Structure formats: structure tokens, C-alpha cells
Amino acid sequence: MDSFDDYALTAAVFLPLAGAIAMLLVPRDAEGTHKLLALATSVATLGVGGYLLANFDYDRAGDMQFGIDKPWIEVINSRYIVGIDGISLPLLILSMAIVVLVILYSWTHFPEPHNPKAFLILILILEAGMNGTFVAQDLILFFVFFEVVLLPMYFMIGVWGGENRQYAAIKFFLFTLFGSALMILSFLALFFLVQEANGGEGTFAIPDLIRLASDNITRDTQLLIFGGMFMGFAIKVPMFPFHTWLPDAHTQAPTQGSVILAAILLKLGTYGFIRIAIPILPDAAVEWAPWIGGLAVIGIIYGALGCLAQSDMKRLIAFSSVAHMGYVMLGIATLTDFGLNAAVFGMVAHGLITGMLFFVAGSVKERFHTLELARLGGLLKQAPRMGWILGFCAMASLGLPGLAGFWGEFPAILAAYNPAEGLSEELFRGYMVVAAIGTVFAAGYLLWMLQRAAFGEPKAEWDAVRISDMHWNEYAAWVPLLVFIVVLGVYPNLIFGLTDDAVRTAVSALGR
């Protein structure tokens, strides 16, 4: 069925929305129906993902595939352009898969105040926004999807979150919105500045802008526009010093929210750099790269030190996210194909591993009603399987070779040894050294967390409490993630093979 090719991406984006609308019509009391509907929708969406995987032309991974281009908002010449290449595909599949797993996990783990209907509808809307962001090839379309994820996440944190949920939710919202406001101004500036070169009509289409922008905009303006986009994406990543919303959001969000936030939402920012900022304005990217790299390594060290200061497990994992995204940004800042490959891999790996860590943290919290590391301990005795899984994830997260985390971190550090033309080698080698020191810190704080949470004897206060080990749906949600952490660790070419061509296309503009 060839014709489905044209609609596959549209289906990937709008199936979750259709599911959400169907769920709206079902009364709130029918919880079983809601769970089934949500699961069916997300599985069907993942099915579309499977179709994309099966029909993707891996020899042309650098080109846009499954593309469609339809008029949308004509007066501003914004078009409905979607398509995927080797960079989008793994992230799109990751997003689809994570949603299925999150819904599976939710089966018996609905946070207070319960209400599965609203919770699952929000997850599906989130999925539509995330999938849409990864397939959009028009800046306005991208912007709309980029923003669509805000509201569901706001409510997820604000309604189902912990004690400080309202503060965390509004902080998350305002930080991101502030970045978006500057980002949209940058997009508009691009629109107008290429107007003349594009035959008198502005354009938001990313391929057109890649072709036109760098030659037709003065250098200073390019720098400013890049700055606007930098704010939008860097806040979302989040990079130091815009990261302060992240620990609050993660700590307060319900488990499912944390997982989606860590696994997918943070990637929207880095994806924006790779898909939009760098290809469209390569010259400005070269100017900005040393600063981005600098902030990235500061983020690595700051995140690590932050971790060491935490007494709450979830907050610790959140700070480790800041550090890990630092590696991803360092890879991006090198502006080499090697570095970008590492960055995309790092995004997927971080999605799998940190997602897993948040899952485990959520389950621990559910059993102990606390994540205070000082009160935990001896998880291996109380719930041995979960304890081992926590240990496995910690190992993966600190970048143990053979697991997925390694291939995100190590190549990024390596890429900094030899940054792209026009970047200072000395500076980036300095970054490299700092980043390498960061890996030692990472091992330190993760093992420290593992030691305090899992090893030793259980605290006396839990003697009377029966701590159950894994449930069936925890297995269902976690095993696929664990399998992929191993598979990608052993055979990283699954991702690198996909991304390499696409990344080369992305950085091809740099050498011009």
C-alpha cells in the first residue's frame, strides 16, 4: 500500500489526538475502557512507527522521506510540511515507544488524584505534540507542536504532582514560554529576511531556509537570530544556567511525567539545534559554538556537583540529566558529524536510561512513600529484582561500555578533541578534559546513590512494612527499555547507521 506512505506521518501525529477525542466521549467512571483505549491508541501509533521503520529507505537516510507538503496558513506562507530522516526517525520511534510503556506502567500506578481519563488524555495529547515536533519541516508547524506539549505537561505536574507541584508547574511553563517567545521572533525574522531571495515571498519551510538563509542575511543579524533560537532551545534542553526549572519539575512531576519529560521533552531542545538552528545558520553556529560548548561543560560539572548535594533520589536523577544533556550539547557544539552523531545517540540513550531511572524512582516512592536517600537502603534485600534493575540503570547511566550510555558520552568527548573547522582546537580540548573529569564525577554520584539506596541493611522503620517486588506491569514497561539499553550498547550501529547520513547533510552547510 504505497498510498499510506503519504499519510503515515500524519497518522503518527494525529492518531493519539483521535484517541484522546474518543476518550473524551467515554464517561469518566469507565476506567477500564479508558486504559484500553489509550493503550490501543498508543500501540496503533507505535504500529505506524513500525511501518515507518519497515519502509524507511536506509540507503537514503540523509534525505527527507515520507514527506508531504500541503498548504496550511497561506497568508503567512506556512505550509504543512512533514518528513523524517535518519535523525528524526530514532527519536520519533523512541517517543512512540515510551508512551506505550508509560501507559502500561500507569495501569495500576495512577498518582493522586487518580482520574485516569484526564491523565491518559493528557499523555496522548503530549504524544501528538512530541511526534509532531519530530516530523515538522516547517518552522511554524514546528513551533505549534513544540508548544502543544507545554499544556499537558503543565497540568500533569500541577495536578498529579508532589507537594510543591503548583510552583514547579508554573516555573516550567514560564521558563519554556519565555524561550519560545524569543524563538518565534527569530523565526519571523528569518521569514522576512529571506523574502527577497525567495522571489518576494517569505518562507518558513526548513529546507528552503537552509538553502537561502546563510547567504542572504548579514552576519550580525544571523548572530542575533541564532541567539533567539538558542534561548528557545537551550531552556528546553535545559542548559546551564537555564536549568533551574528542571529539578523542580522532575521532583514534583508524577512518575509518568518525569519519564516523558526526561525521555522525550528534553530532546525537543537538542533536536531543535540539530534540525533548525545549525543547518539554517551555520556561520552563526560557528560563532556561538565555543559559548555553547563552554556552557555545556559547565553544565556537566555543575550537574555532577549538584547531584552530590542532593538527598532526594529523584532530584539527584534530575541533576544527572543536566549533566548528561551537557554531553549532548558538547557533541553538538563541536559541529562535526562525529559530534552530532554522538549527540543523537546520547539523546536516545539518555531517553532510555534516565526514563528507566525515573520509573524505578517512581516505584520506590510508591512503596516507601519517600525518596530520602537517608531513609532508604537495602533495596536489594527488600525487593531484590528492583534493586538489581536500579543498579543496572546506574551502570548504564554512568557510561559503562557495553551499555547504551557509553555511546552517548564517549564519542561526544572524543569529538571535542577535533572540533569543526573555524573552532579553536585548544578551547575544545580543554572542554574535553573537563568533560572527561565529569565522567568520573558521574560514576561517583551514581554509585553513591546506588550504595545508599540499594546496599546495606534495610532501615528499621521498614521492618513492619511489607515491600513487594516487581509487578507484572512494571516488567511490561521496563523490560523493553532494559533490552534496548543492552542492544544499543552492544550494537550502536543501529542508531549510528541511521543518523550518519542525515548528520552529514546537516553539517554539510558548515564547510561552504
Place this chain on the structure above:
Amino acid sequence: MLHLLAQAEPFRSPTVDFHAFAPEIVLSVSIVVVLLVDLVFDERGKWATSSIAGIGLLAALVPVLTLAVDGADRSLFDGAYVVDNFALVMKALFLLSGYVTILISARYIAEGDYYEGEYYFMLLCSLLGMLVMGSARDLISIFVALELLSIPAYLLAGWRKRDLRGNEASLKYYLLGVFAAAVMLYGMSLIFGVTGSTILTEIGAALDGGEAPAPIVVVGILFIVIGFAFKVSAVPFHTWAPDTYEGAPTPITAYLSVASKAAGFVALLQLVFIGFLGRSDVWGPLFWVLAAITMTVGNLIALRQTNIVRMLAYSSVAQAGFMLAPFAVAGDIDVDRGGPLAAIPPVVTYLLIYAAMNLGAFAVVMVVARKTRSGELSSYGGLFEYAPGLAVLMTVFIFALAGIPPLGGWLAKFVVFRALLDAGTPAAIVLAVIAAVNSVISLFYYASVAREMWMRPVPDGDRAPIRIPASLGSALALAAAFTLLFGVSNVATRFGDLAIFGFLP
């Protein structure tokens, strides 16, 4: 006496294109019918007046559609009255928002024991004034239209006449409105004195001078713009708005903040872009200041409100600032990008989208007030728990007003930003930054409504569900459908682009 008559030239009545007047005629007929029905029927039959008024509005939409299908621009009375695409788009907006106002009024007026027949009579008369405003292209028609739409509005604002706050609402609105009209009329007389014509196209031709404007022209334009700044509640002429919005019956508040404001903008668009087109050096800076302080002050004060009606009042002040922004930069837009006239579509698009989302928000306020009897923000606590549908709708409207995609409002703000960057002058870019900062500020208070509904406990523990009357329900459905439709499609911008003037100097 007779010989005097014989002396005079025989009187030839002017030819009148009745098709062009059909919407006004249909509406006038329904006004008369409402008045007669009110006279004939006793208390139990008064409800019929609301239905007649609603049907009358929809019926008036039919000739608007036939005129649109016909497509030709019509000019009557030497260009004093024009039916072009702009007029038709605005008339459709007025009629539809009037219809929604009637939908949300029906139960409120019937249950509140207010005069029903007269209420709908006034509402329809005010709408008639708006229809006239859409087409009025000379100073006298604009003035008459303004009075026609304002005087019923003064009365409607005080409809709860046994309530002191209602009286205050009406009196403040009336006094400031009359004062503004006087200022404006003075400006009009100055412009008439200088140009020798009341027809906007002729004024436009006469004022289109290259050299520096005469002071008398400056004062004339200034006074006219200030007069309408009252109408659209731009800072510092906004002081009536919060008190009036709070004291007026809620449906009328919705009506004032949407239709009446839109009518003010329509008049401004016509005056500025036809009459004063060549004098953007006079009104450009004026609108820049108005836009900047309107959005900033409106937002900052809205932050401190704890009453939802007052909050929406200040939010609508701030939104007016966004609508004023394209005026400020119109003179700087390149001719090859459409020139000053390119500033019209953003304003019209904004008006359309704003109408949908703001009417929706007020409809929710009315439904919730039926249960809680309160407009305090805190009374929205836990709404999501006992009325999830309403909470979701309110969330949609509130975040649409905040401009979060994919809900309608983002496109409205987007076209305004686009116009600002299109002009590209430093002043325009500064205004764009001010607007961007303001849209982030506005999120604070919009999100506080959402927080109240979703994350706070029910204040008095009363979780009885809210029953939504059919008329309010359909108003909500209409508003929500349009809010979402405008956000994800090009319908609003398409209409904004359609709304061009047929006759220019």
C-alpha cells in the same frame, strides 16, 4: 408658502440600493417586531423576544452572505456608505457575536427578572449601530453609528438598576463615553473645517500632503483617535472598563468587551486607513505609545485581580494593546509588502479570534456563576473535579487568550508580531519585544485561573455538578469550535486578508 415651493427645484429622491441595506433593514424589522411582541405579550410570553432577536440576527446574516456571494463593492450616498469586503466581514463578526450574546443572555435575563423585551430591543439597536459602523465611511455616519451603538450600551450596562454597582457601571460608562464623543466630535469638526468634506476618501485625498502637517490637523487627528481610544479602552482612557465590566450584567460585559470594542476598532481602521492614510507621521507615534502602555498597564493590573470579571476586563485592555500595535507601525511597512494597508489584516484577524475566545471565557464565567453565585477567582477551586468539561473549556479559552498554540490566540498574536517585524524599524522591533514580554507576563494571571480550576480544592466542598442550560451550552460549543478552528487552520487569517477596503482615496 406655495410660491416658495414652486420656486424650488423639484426634489429627486436619491436612488437607494436596497440590497446593500438589506442586513440593516432585516435587523430593523426584527427590532420593531421585538418591540411589538413585548407590548402585546404578557409576562409569560416575554421569553419569545429572545428567540425573535436571535432569529433576527441570523436572518440579517443571510443578506450579508448574498452580498458576499455577489461580491461587488457598493458605494452609496456619494461614498458615505460603502458595502465592501471589509464591511461584510465585520458585519458577520458583529452579527455572530451578537447572536452568542443573546444565547448567553437568555437564561440570565429571564431568571433575573429583568425587563426582557426592552433588553433585546436595546441589544439589537446597538448591533444595528455596529452594522452601520461597518459601512460608514463619512464622519457624520460614523458619529451617528457610534451613538447608535453606544446609547443602548449605556443603558444595558445599568440594566441591574436596583444594584448600586450596576448604577455605577452605567453612569461611569455614560459620562466617559459622552465626554469621549465630545472630544471626538471636536476633532471631526476641525478635520471637516480643514478639508471641507465629511467623506473619508475625500478627507484622505485632501490630507495626503507631503510637507509637515498643520497643527490643526494634528489636533484633529489626535482628538478623534482619543475619542475612539475610550471606546476600545486603551490606557490611559480605560478607567471606565473594569468598573463597568464588573457592574454590568455579565452577558453585557461580554458584549462590551467583544462587539463594542470591535466596533471601536472598525471605526479606527476606517478613519486611519482611509481618512488619515497619508498622515502616518501624526498617528504612528500616537498609536505606538497607546499600544505599548495599553498592553503593559493592562497586564500589570490584571496580575493583581482576584475577581475573574475584573481580571478579564484588564486582560481585554491588554489585548486591545496588541490590536493597536499594527497601527503603530503601519506607516513603516514597505510599499512592496502592501504598504500601510498591510496593517489591516492583522487587526481584523485578531478581532475575529479574540471574539471567539473572549466570548467563550465569559460564557464559562456565567455558567459557573449559576452555581457559585460568585465571580471570585477562588470560587473556581476544584472545578475540574466536579465539572471537568467546563474546566477543560475554560482552560481552552484562557490559554487561547494567553496565546498558547494550537489554541486560537497564538495565531492572533503571531500576525501582530509579523506585522511589527514586517515594518522592521527600530521602534517596531522595540514594540515587538514589549509585546513578547507582555505575552509572557499575561501567562501569570491566565495560568492562575487554570491553577485554581485544576489544582486547588473545592472551597466549600460542594461538589454538585453544574447544569448547563441549552442556550449557554450552544454558546460554549460555538465559541470553543471557533477558538480551536482558528488555531489550527487559516480561516481567521483568510478572513483577515479578505477584509480590504473597496474605495480608497
Place this chain on the structure above:
Amino acid sequence: MVDTIVFVLAALVILSGALGVILARNPVHSALMLIMTLFGVAVVFVAQEAHFLAAVQVIVYAGAIVVLFLFVIMLLGVDQADSIETEPIGGQRPAAGVVALASVGLLVLLAVRAVQVSSGARSTSSALDGEGTNLEKLARVLFTDYLFAFEATSALLVIAVVGAVVLARKPAAEDVQDRKGVGALGRTRSGSGR
């Protein structure tokens, strides 16, 4: 020359009348002074050959409206003198002074610069062109070019009547204050933000 003399005399009458309106302690005197001002304006109109306008000025303003004022003053009682010493809003008087000065400055500026007006359009400071009396031309314009505005004004009169009835009508039953209605959504006035 004659024009100038007439104008100066009329202006004196207008200004002294206007001052009298403000300065008179007795409201009845104020109203009578207002009539004087309006008469002065009518004279100016006559000097401009705007005979119809002059007649309207006398009949409508001096005749009808001021009489209405007197009616109200008499009904309320002339002896109710308000104290004008107290200042309802602080700083209002200095502010009024500033605004008044600014207005005067603006007027002077206009008067000085007004000679430079060159719009190329015809002047409207004389009587309408063409044959026939003012009245006839006015009537003709009113029922042709401005027919629509004229008709719309008739709707205004109906609104005024209905509005007056609504405002003045006593409710059938007293104390039906918002019996079932939603009532005010406002809060108490204290502490409401501005």
C-alpha cells in the same frame, strides 16, 4: 469692518456669559447667563450667513434646553447650595489648572499657526454655494446625501424613549432585587484594584 465690530461685540457677550455661568453663585443666574452665551453664538452664526443654524441655536438651545435646565433647578430647589470648598479628589485643582493652561496654550498655538493651513480643499467658512436659501439646501442635503444618517438618528429617538421608560419605570413588585438571578459577580468595593 462691520464684520469685525459684530464679531468683537458677540465675542464679548459670549465670554462674559460664559464667565457668568461659572462665577454666579445662584444656579438660576448661571442658567440665564448661559442663555446670554448662546445668544452671542447665534449672532456669530448670523454673521457667517448661517441663518438656519442661528435659528436652531436660539430655538433649541436657548429655548428648549436651558428651559429644561431651569425646570430641573427649580424642581430640586434653588436653595440647595453645594459647598465647593471641599476637594473630592486630592490634587484635582492643581491638575485642572495645568490642563486649563495647556488647553489655552494649544488654542493660542492653533490660532497663530492656523494661517498656514494649506490643504488645497475648499474652505467651509462661508455659506453653502449655489442657488437657494440655506434652509432649502440643508434640507436637500439632509434628505439625499445624509439620508441614511438621518434615518439612523430616528432609531436613536426610539431608543431614547424606551430607555427613559426603562430607567424611570418602577418595578411591579418592590424588592425583587435579583430574586433568582445571578446578581453581581463583583466583590465588595474595598480593596478592589484599579
